[in-house]
Amino acid sequence: MNKYVIETKNLTKQYGTQKSVADLNIHVRQGRIYGLLGRNGAGKTTTMKMLLGLTQPTSGEVTIWGKPLRTNEKKLLPRIGSLIESPGFYPNLTATENLRIFATLRGVPNRNAIKNALDLVGLPYKDKKLFSQYSLGMKQRLAIALAIMHDPELLILDEPINGLDPIGIAEVRSFIRDLCTEKGKTILISSHILSEIALLADDIGIIDHGVLLEEESLAELEAKSSRHIRFTVSSTTQAARILEQGFHEMQFTIQDDYKMRLHNLDISVGEIVTAFVENGLTVSEAYVCEESLEDYFKRVTGGEGIA
Ligand SMILES: Nc1ncnc2c1ncn2[C@@H]1O[C@H](COP(=O)(O)OP(=O)(O)O)[C@@H](O)[C@H]1O
Ligand SMILES: [Mg+2]
Numbered sequence: 001m002n003k004y005v006i007e008t009k010n011l012t013k014q015y016g017t018q019k020s021v022a023d024l025n026i027h028v029r030q031g032r033i034y035g036l037l038g039r040n041g042a043g044k045t046t047t048m049k050m051l052l053g054l055t056q057p058t059s060g061e062v063t064i065w066g067k068p069l070r071t072n073e074k075k076l077l078p079r080i081g082s083l084i085e086s087p088g089f090y091p092n093l094t095a096t097e098n099l100r101i102f103a104t105l106r107g108v109p110n111r112n113a114i115k116n117a118l119d120l121v122g123l124p125y126k127d128k129k130l131f132s133q134y135s136l137g138m139k140q141r142l143a144i145a146l147a148i149m150h151d152p153e154l155l156i157l158d159e160p161i162n163g164l165d166p167i168g169i170a171e172v173r174s175f176i177r178d179l180c181t182e183k184g185k186t187i188l189i190s191s192h193i194l195s196e197i198a199l200l201a202d203d204i205g206i207i208d209h210g211v212l213l214e215e216e217s218l219a220e221l222e223a224k225s226s227r228h229i230r231f232t233v234s235s236t237t238q239a240a241r242i243l244e245q246g247f248h249e250m251q252f253t254i255q256d257d258y259k260m261r262l263h264n265l266d267i268s269v270g271e272i273v274t275a276f277v278e279n280g281l282t283v284s285e286a287y288v289c290e291e292s293l294e295d296y297f298k299r300v301t302g303g304e305g306i307a
Contacts, residue, residue, distance in 0.1 A: 003173045004029050004155055006051060011060035013210075022210040023060065024059050028203070033180050033199030036190040037297075043210040044190035045084065048158050051188070052082050063153070073091055081152035083143050083160055089186040091132035095123055095142050096211045098131055099149060107181050108150045108211055120175055137168035144172070148179065155179065155187045157213070161196060173200055208301045224296065229262040231276075232285035236260045239276055247273050261289075 006028035013016040013021040021043040028034040036044050050060055053073045062069040064076045089098045089262045100116045110116075115125045120140040134142065144160060160176070161169045177200065179185045179233040192196050198203055198218065205215045218223075233239045243249040243262070262272070269286050276283050291299075 003030070004028060006188065006189050007063045008033075008051075009061045011047070011062060012056040013043075014054065014060045015068070017073075019058075019210050021050070021057075024207070026205050026212060026215060028186060030186055031184055032202040032203060033134060033176070033187045033189060033200055034203045034205065035197035036188065036205050036207060037192070037197045037247045038190070038207035039192055039196060039301075042192075042207045044207060044284070045158055046191075046210075047207070048082070048084055048156050048188070048190060050114050051156060052080065052084065053077060054084065071135065075164050078150070080154045080156060081147040081150065082156040082158075083147045084156075084158045087143055087146055088141070089131045089139070089142065092130055094136070095138075095145075096126050098142065099146060102146055103149060103202050106150060110151070113149050113151070114152075117149040118174045118291060120148060120179070121145045122171060122175065134221060140164060140172070144175075147190055148185075153185060155185055155189075157189045158188065159190055159192070161191065161193070169196070176200060193212070194293060194297055206297065206300060221293070221296070224291075226263070227265055227288065228270075229265065229273075230285065230287055231260050231262065231274060233260070233281040233284065234258070238279065238281055242279055242281075243253055243272070244277055247272070 004027045008024050011021060011024040012019060024047060036047065038044050045053070048055050051069070053069060067076060069076055077262060091100070093117065094113060099117065103114060115233055118125045121144050123138065123141050123145060131139070131142070140163065141162065144157070147155060147157065147270065153178070161172050164172060176187060176189065180187050189200065201218055203215070203217050204221060206213045231239065236259065239260060240252065240254060243252055248269060249256050249262070249264060252260055252261045253263070264287065269288065273283050273286050
């Protein structure tokens with residue numbers, strides 16, 4: 001058994017001379033929310049389209065539930081729900097009528113499927129309101145209802161919170177989370193909004209210019225961007241000895257001959273500096289540093305950040 005629901009190997013899409021997605025290797029785990037984070041134009045939609053067989057990769061492979069997508073589309077795609085572009089709903093029909101048309105087209109057998117899907121996204125069943133009278137937030141909910149109506153095990157949602165107001169965003173976030181934790185769905189979601197991904201995803205892939213820069217769990221990422229004290233001293237070897245012997249402190253990392261980081265913030269910076277100086281070290285910098293998630297993303301994308 002493959003432990004990943006989705007796995008890509010060197011997935012590449014080239015348009016003309018430009019690679020929109022380049023050698024992408026992502027790993028989406030069962031029962032988790034994977035957030036694909038990247039600026040506009042980073043390659044998120046192109047990646048998702050390849051995962052859904054909507055566009056063919058130039059090279060590389062997509063494996064879903066351990067099977068190559070290319071030769072198993074008919075088996076795999078019905079088990080996936082997706083929201084890539086706004087579906088073509090009929091403006092002069094109600095939400096329920098719209099879903100009924102799609103349910104018939106797709107042969108969704110469950111009679112309660114439409115009601116269940118509308119319930120999940122918080123839209124009323126058999127409401128008289130026409131689609132054309134819906135707000136953007138309601139349209140987006142209906143699009144997600146359509147994606148989940150056939151009770152797929154895997155959901156691929158391309159920027160599902162785009163264009164929603166803050167309350168709408170919080171609500172959509174909450175039912176996406178429920179779909180994962182209560183219904184056990186595996187969810188791949190994309191966004192260009194860092195804070196959104198940080199609030200929702202269990203695992204994060206950062207994509208920039210078609211390249212996957214990082215892939216890690218939110219827990220790993222938070223540990224990386226945690227608080228620490230930075231020191232610049234005349235000798236980190238000597239400073240390490242003082243921390244170990246004088247403070248019985250081992251929670252530090254040495255960057256180079258002069259720079260080090262202490263990860264225990266319970267010790268007084270003043271006391272450490274005094275001890276360093278008393279032992280003949282020169283201390284040119286000592287400060288508490290908190291790298292925010294934003295700082296972290298700026299660093300890994302090497303640019304102006306994402307959100
Ligand atoms: N059909 C296409 N033809 C040519 N270029 C495309 C096509 N689709 C996407 N691109 C280009 O690929 C890059 C990635 O686009 P996209 O996947 O839509 O990014 P994102 O969804 O992250 O905003 C962009 O530079 C875009 O202009
Ligand atoms: Mg896109």
